[in-house]
Amino acid sequence: MDTGITLNPQRRAAMIESGAWTDKLITDYLDQAIASTPDREAIVGYQVTSDTRGALTYRELNDRVTRMATGLAAMGIDKGDLVACQLPNWWQTTALHLACIRIGAILNPLMPIFRERELRFMLKHGEAKLLVIPKIFRGFDYEAMIDGIRGELPNLETLLVIEGEGERSFEQRLMETPWEEKQDTKALFAERQLSADDAVQILYTSGTTGEPKGVVHTSNTLLSNVRAFSDRLHLTSNDKILMASPVAHQTGFTYGILVPIYLGTTSILQDIWDAEYVCNVIAAEKPAFTMAATPFLADLVKTAPKHEGELDSLRIFVSAGAPIPSAVVEQAGKVLNAKIVSAWGMTENGAVTTTCPEDPDERASQSDGKALTYTEVKVTDFQGNELPAGEEGSLLVRGSSLFVGYLKRPELYGVDEGGWFNTGDLARVDKDGYIRITGRTKDVVIRGGENIPVVEVENLLYKFPGIADVALVGCPDERLGERLCAYVTLDENATDLTLDELKSYLTKQQLSKSYLPEYLEVIEAMPRTASGKIQKFKLREQAKEVRLEPAKRA
Numbered sequence: 293m294d295t296g297i298t299l300n301p302q303r304r305a306a307m308i309e310s311g312a313w314t315d316k317l318i319t320d321y322l323d324q325a326i327a328s329t330p331d332r333e334a335i336v337g338y339q340v341t342s343d344t345r346g347a348l349t350y351r352e353l354n355d356r357v358t359r360m361a362t363g364l365a366a367m368g369i370d371k372g373d374l375v376a377c378q379l380p381n382w383w384q385t386t387a388l389h390l391a392c393i394r395i396g397a398i399l400n401p402l403m404p405i406f407r408e409r410e411l412r413f414m415l416k417h418g419e420a421k422l423l424v425i426p427k428i429f430r431g432f433d434y435e436a437m438i439d440g441i442r443g444e445l446p447n448l449e450t451l452l453v454i455e456g457e458g459e460r461s462f463e464q465r466l467m468e469t470p471w472e473e474k475q476d477t478k479a480l481f482a483e484r485q486l487s488a489d490d491a492v493q494i495l496y497t498s499g500t501t502g503e504p505k506g507v508v509h510t511s512n513t514l515l516s517n518v519r520a521f522s523d524r525l526h527l528t529s530n531d532k533i534l535m536a537s538p539v540a541h542q543t544g545f546t547y548g549i550l551v552p553i554y555l556g557t558t559s560i561l562q563d564i565w566d567a568e569y570v571c572n573v574i575a576a577e578k579p580a581f582t583m584a585a586t587p588f589l590a591d592l593v594k595t596a597p598k599h600e601g602e603l604d605s606l607r608i609f610v611s612a613g614a615p616i617p618s619a620v621v622e623q624a625g626k627v628l629n630a631k632i633v634s635a636w637g638m639t640e641n642g643a644v645t646t647t648c649p650e651d652p653d654e655r656a657s658q659s660d661g662k663a664l665t666y667t668e669v670k671v672t673d674f675q676g677n678e679l680p681a682g683e684e685g686s687l688l689v690r691g692s693s694l695f696v697g698y699l700k701r702p703e704l705y706g707v708d709e710g711g712w713f714n715t716g717d718l719a720r721v722d723k724d725g726y727i728r729i730t731g732r733t734k735d736v737v738i739r740g741g742e743n744i745p746v747v748e749v750e751n752l753l754y755k756f757p758g759i760a761d762v763a764l765v766g767c768p769d770e771r772l773g774e775r776l777c778a779y780v781t782l783d784e785n786a787t788d789l790t791l792d793e794l795k796s797y798l799t800k801q802q803l804s805k806s807y808l809p810e811y812l813e814v815i816e817a818m819p820r821t822a823s824g825k826i827q828k829f830k831l832r833e834q835a836k837e838v839r840l841e842p843a844k845r846a
Contacts, residue, residue, distance in 0.1 A: 293419050296700045297491070300711075303711060313692060318393060318515065319390060328556065329556060331350070332557075335347065336577060337383050338573055356383075358391075360466060362475055362477055363466045363467075364395060368421070375388060375424075380404055380429055381544065381562060385549065386553075395484045396485070402414060402415075404429060415447075417506060418506055424462060425452075426453070427455045489512055491696070492509065494507065495639050505699075508695055513693050519665075525610070527555060533579060536562040536588065541741075541742075543637075558577075570592065580607045583635070585613035586613055589609060591771075593624050606629060611633070613738060621656050633646055634657070634659060638715060641695065642693050645660055646664065648661075655726070660727050660729050663691070670712070671688070671719055682722065687729070688713060689715055717731070737765065737776050749764055758783055759789070762781075763828055765777055766835065776808070778812045780812065781818060790812070791811070794812055795808050
């Protein structure tokens, strides 16, 4: 597949000279772990619904990766092809990524919450040649969903279903056949050897255009972030990593899949967030580190008092996706042994800033951290002039972990001649280099750390009979950060509209449940500028007064 991306040679030269890029692949670190600690557990997986634990050593993981890689090649996956997976936090995502690296393919993780509308676009745009899904997860039939849209996916040649049947069975088709005995694996892997500047991951992110964009990362961009992040938090091979954030999201993928292999330690994966369950997992497995959206931290803090002394192994909890309430940090200091670290990042970069373990506790609620090694941030006015400390402006980022482009859309790669990428966020930076995100110039609402593509949902609502104008904004929520509010005006033929009607309509449009509005207000007229543009800042101010029922557990 042609990604439409060309790496800037000046950027590569600068990154190599600085030591930021080391031209290693994640499989190089896998090989190191196999050589040094083959019998150490590489992955421990907890499936909450069935209350089961599974584990793979590094030796066992590598055996499965080798079989999967040779099997994928035998099924027609060529170098540069896209392999997609829509999986929970199961070992298969880790193994698929490693297998793709072995044969030069690209992995495209897809969030389990995505439904037909998102998948139609992403699988077609990415030209996914093979897709791996669960048969059933959380009561939803993924196989039936894909069957319903497969006729619209001309590039999708193979569908593998975990716990499926017949030719589609992931287990029968891929894992129970000794593919590695049917060909020379060393020769195959040598022939398919990747450069560290080749694309290895594509994640779709929603932006102001309303159409998802495929963020392309290489081994150099991802692993430079892994190194800097691990160093900042003083993580070592003795520190087990717990990940209950989705591994189809950059947080879960980078820090739940890549960091443990880089360190040669154990990744503990939990497939459904449940605070009580995760406390039991921590007590049993003794992880030192985890990272999750702010609501997860709030849940853990509330549950921890029932597990006194059982959670003391947890040394670092990195919270990102929304500001951390000071009350949560204060309470965490009383009930957890862990240091609370705040972070800010995006799919295009991974984590960009974090506070430091050495910082005072209160800094986690007052700041989003300072830039990691090999990364820089600055705040500018709208003309591009850098602003002094304390003034609010546009947040720009440059450095080693910045992605290399958007799939097939080079015109959207907003990096200037100096290598600076405009994040679309507003921020202040203090005299010590610590930033504070103050708002967003891009039109996205973040609910529980997950971006809601506002423009896409608005475009759907404009088609609803009776709606004249619609504007979606976020209202503050203590647990989820934001929840989606819909402000609408009705045309002269409509008399009323209910939230349930709105939700029912969007559900029929096959929109993810996470993107549905949770509040509706019918207003007489939209606040507008002189040129007619809707003044969303006024609606955001209005939404601050909205009081919703407590959010259900994510």
